[in-house]
Amino acid sequence: MTSSEIKAHARSLGFDACGIAPAADHAELRFYREWLDRGYAGEMAYLHRTAERRADVRNVVPSARTVIVTATVYNTDRPYSTECADPGRAHIARYAWGDDYHDVIGARLGALLAWMRERSPEPFDARAYVDTGPVQERVYAQYAGVGWIGKNTCVINPELGSWVFLAAIICSLPLAVDRPSLDQCGTCSLCLDACPTQALVAPGVLDSTRCISYLTIELRGDIPEEHRLAVGSHVYGCDVCQEVCPWNAAAPRSDDPAWQPRSAWDRVDLRTLSRQSDDELAAALRGSPMRRTKVHGLRRNIAVASDNAAAKPGDVQTTDSQRG
Ligand code: B12
Numbered sequence: 434m435t436s437s438e439i440k441a442h443a444r445s446l447g448f449d450a451c452g453i454a455p456a457a458d459h460a461e462l463r464f465y466r467e468w469l470d471r472g473y474a475g476e477m478a479y480l481h482r483t484a485e486r487r488a489d490v491r492n493v494v495p496s497a498r499t500v501i502v503t504a505t506v507y508n509t510d511r512p513y514s515t516e517c518a519d520p521g522r523a524h525i526a527r528y529a530w531g532d533d534y535h536d537v538i539g540a541r542l543g544a545l546l547a548w549m550r551e552r553s554p555e556p557f558d559a560r561a562y563v564d565t566g567p568v569q570e571r572v573y574a575q576y577a578g579v580g581w582i583g584k585n586t587c588v589i590n591p592e593l594g595s596w597v598f599l600a601a602i603i604c605s606l607p608l609a610v611d612r613p614s615l616d617q618c619g620t621c622s623l624c625l626d627a628c629p630t631q632a633l634v635a636p637g638v639l640d641s642t643r644c645i646s647y648l649t650i651e652l653r654g655d656i657p658e659e660h661r662l663a664v665g666s667h668v669y670g671c672d673v674c675q676e677v678c679p680w681n682a683a684a685p686r687s688d689d690p691a692w693q694p695r696s697a698w699d700r701v702d703l704r705t706l707s708r709q710s711d712d713e714l715a716a717a718l719r720g721s722p723m724r725r726t727k728v729h730g731l732r733r734n735i736a737v738a739s740d741n742a743a744a745k746p747g748d749v750q751t752t753d754s755q756r757g
């Protein structure tokens with residue numbers, strides 16, 4: 434079983450890119466602890482708990498030799514939030530419009546691993562992860578040639594852009610590895626300038642405690658007063674630093690039914706969302722990645738966004754160019 438055969442099979446299963454990285458303690462992985470020490474993980478305690486394992490995939494699979502990384506395009510034909518001039522329109526992050534990628538990609542990754550086990554003449558050790566595993570997926574994606582880590586901290590593939598889900602199989606097979614991707618951000622700094630909360634504190638460094646994605650998805654309790662206005666109409670996640678990226682200007686779109694927007698979130702306005710009953714919201718959250726916040730968290734976000742939509746222009750203290 435060769436690397437090329439694995440990549441060809443990954444494509445046949447619906448993955449848009451696949452590359453292979455060596456299982457090593459790559460230099461970028463060392464930045465992780467510093468990032469935690471600076472407090473940039475906020476309340477995401479699981480990132481602290483798994484720090485040891487995240488330092489090197491061989492702490493997860495001791496016999497690991499390679500990491501197979503896949504990318505799956507989730508972009509669809511709907512406009513970007515930055516193209517929307519109506520403050521009453523709810524913004525929901527693109528990745529969350531369809532079915533839960535943990536389930537969809539998890540099943541495809543499982544099928545890839547099952548196929549590898551069937552094909553391999555020898556048994557081998559392996560673990561497959563989509564997002565929630567103790568693996569720095571972006572670092573391994575870069576070393577697998579899947580894309581470079583942009584100044585907005587997202588992995589950008591030169592053909593696919595950054596609207597991709599990453600997933601990884603750590604395995605003990607000594608497969609032929611790919612060349613790492615080269616940084617192609619150049620002198621651009623559009624993402625840093627566009628971030629509504631100045632969460633990108635330096636190129637490639639994100640302070641989660643300021644990031645709208647963290648504030649609307651990961652944070653439990655109230656959104657701190659100082660960030661509320663800048664959250665604008667974002668009710669779940671944020672895409673601004675990817676929407677302004679030139680590498681996403683002509684990004685391909687997926688026609689996979691899994692990623693097409695559910696009618697409950699499709700260009701929905703804040704008033705319609707506010708009027709939904711708990712049962713209606715719970716039904717729309719079923720099988721969606723948005724179930725992470727539960728109805729309670731979503732209501733908190735809708736309330737903040739609705740207050741913002743009603744606010745007078747003078748009330749906005751931070752960069753409000755993205756609120757439209
Ligand atoms: C925690 C987390 C978050 C946090 C923190 C994000 C962040 N930028 O760190 C929050 C909640 C804010 C978040 C937001 C989003 N997330 Co998220 N998230 C994760 C998760 C679970 C871990 C990321 C992590 O460990 N961050 C800590 C940083 C320090 O580590 P890192 O991202 O691996 O970065 C490495 C390198 O960049 C390098 N590095 C970074 N800066 C520097 C600087 C120097 C000088 C050096 C030497 C190295 C270096 O070091 C780091 C590792 O040590 C990953 C899944 C995974 N298991 O990896 C998904 C993941 C990164 N998220 C993803 C997505 C889709 C999003 C959102 C787009 C969702 C949304 N629309 O709201 C936003 C994007 C915001 C953004 N600009 O990053 C995708 C990204 C896909 C891609 N193309 O890159 C991932 C990979 C999930 C997946 N399986 O697809 N996320």
Ligand code: SF4
Nearest residue numbers: 628644645671673674
């Ligand atoms: S996701 Fe939004 S808030 Fe977070 S860094 Fe990107 S632009 Fe800033």
Ligand code: SF4
Nearest residue numbers: 583584618621624678
């Ligand atoms: S907007 Fe510019 S600097 Fe930011 S990730 Fe894209 S190319 Fe890199």
